[in-house]
Amino acid sequence: MDKFVRLDGLVVPIDRNNIDTDAIIPKQFLKSIKRSGFGPNAFDEWRYMDVGEPGQECTHRPKNPNFALNQPRYQGAQILLTRQNFGCGSSREHAPWALLDFGFRVIVAESFADIFFNNCFKNGILPIILPANEVGEMVRQVEATPGYKLTVDLPAQTVTRPDGRVLNFTIDPFRKECLLNGWDDIGLTLRHAEKIREFEARRRFEQPWLFA
């Protein structure tokens, strides 16, 4: 996993509540057995005017000009700004894979769905929760200001707006540590292998039916 420390990135808003993982990456693309290559199909049904198929070359497909991700001013965006309950629905990790492959490293929202939120950290994406009024204000600013960038500082846990206003966010210390170092959870967990084996042995003794 890539480390995440600081980012000075262009922001694109998708001003909707309850964006589900079916919308982020439609099911036909889940047939891939790889982790990469989902970026061109991120938000496929909103981005393109035709129906996308896996394996298809996307550069010449008809694009929906009204969708933010297609607008010239937002090209190269690394920060996605959105509203409530982002990432709800299916647990598919293809959703953060698609967002990452598209180029997003930070998602700022009023709230996230649990599984999606969790999946972000496993892939080096930083999900940031900010209060609704701050998100609303930011959406207005982004729309009014071409080239709008935010500076995200993970060690300091701050987001800085172009006008200098600094917003603080919270993050679990353990997750922060993992992101800052690009640590892989499995390696970390296996430091406790002995404890896991002891727990398992006790469980096998107390509830043998679980080990049939």
Place this chain on the structure above:
Amino acid sequence: MMSKTLYDKLWESHVVHVEEDGTALLYIDRHLIHEVTSPQAFDGLRLAGRKAWRPSSIVSTPDHNTPTDHWDEGITDPISRQQVETLDANIGEFGALAYYPFKDPRQGIAHVVGPENGATLPGMTVVCGDSHTATHGAFACLAHGIGTSEVEHVLATQCLLQKKMKAMLVQVDGKLGKGVTAKDIILAVIGRIGTAGGTGYAIEFAGSTIRGLSMEGRMTVCNMAIEAGARVGFVAVDETTIDYLRGRPFAPKGELFDKAAAYWRTLKSDEGAQFDRVLHFNAAEIQPQVTWGTSPEMVMTINDNIPDPAKEKDAGKREGMERALQYMGLTPNAPIQSVKIDKVFIGSCTNGRIEDLREAAAVLKGRHIAANVKLAMVVPGSGLVKRQAEAEGLDKVFIAAGCEWREPGCSMCLAMNADRLEPGERCASTSNRNFEGRQGPGGRTHLLSPGMAAAAAIAGHFADVRDIM
């Protein structure tokens, strides 16, 4: 001693280690694996030169991609076939307690297969790379839907990294009206608390109505906890749970069963246990439900009119409603019963069990689907459900009514196989998600119970199942 919730008990009995910030390593007893969310996880293991920590915790079956007809032709879509074959190979390499490959008599939707084989036992932690893993909570399990990185993590370490959630109690009491089912309960709950209402919570479903439900009904309720935003939902153990498990292949036998059952009976919230949020529902007030929008919280009762965004004061909500109505092709204030349907889907991990099929068949018996219904599919949740239904003659009822009787799988719940809606088509569906494009690009999904889906099939439009019972 402090009173504990069922969640406290399930949590505490699985904690292996806790980090300073409260992140815990939870031991995982059962790992269900299907073809869509696992290939990248097995690849990760291989790349790191790791083995599966405890292959005997794994129960696996392909379900999302498998076709539901023409099984003699195999899986004709090459990409789907590759995914299913990749699962065959991965299980072959890493091992499992049980693997039910494509066409196996026990193959089916993972969340139907686990419980019916007794592979889901009370007090277990259960995970699957699938958000509807909450289904297994019906057995007082702590059952989490997980992402692919977590699938790999559980494969490699037999543990899941988790922070303890808050506890919510959804208490449903009283007698359900005729024709009102478990599906209506959970849709009514989602309608009240919203799709994010349960975010960060573990939901315990309790009360006399829940206790009165069969295991099938409890699974339907827990299945959709995720649609209320909760990653896990569960029900305490009672005699219904224990009776269901007796004699299932992976359930303990003889004395060991009795010993296990004695422990299982402790899996309930103590008197006076504290919850962070408590909601009460009166079963008698719950009416048959049907969704009108593109989120499960956009739900109404069958005798109501389609909501009018003009009456919504919150601007954000109003816009969401307008967008949903436009996508769904619906007119505000019209009775939902006037809305015609094109297709019917009876199946999925929410409502693809034997009881669901019985409920639909009872309505369809001696009747025929309406002329404007192009397709009514009945897709059993597993091979075992299919054969049980055939033994009871339900297949004949469905076929005589003009329905198609299919092979088991996820099918049109998410339309990864050939079963899907065409743009603009409207479907009465017993599945769990009505998101845009869920059942096919441009498709319009209305969620309801199996009885209500059958009633809609007969009428050709949404109808009140109570009128024809």
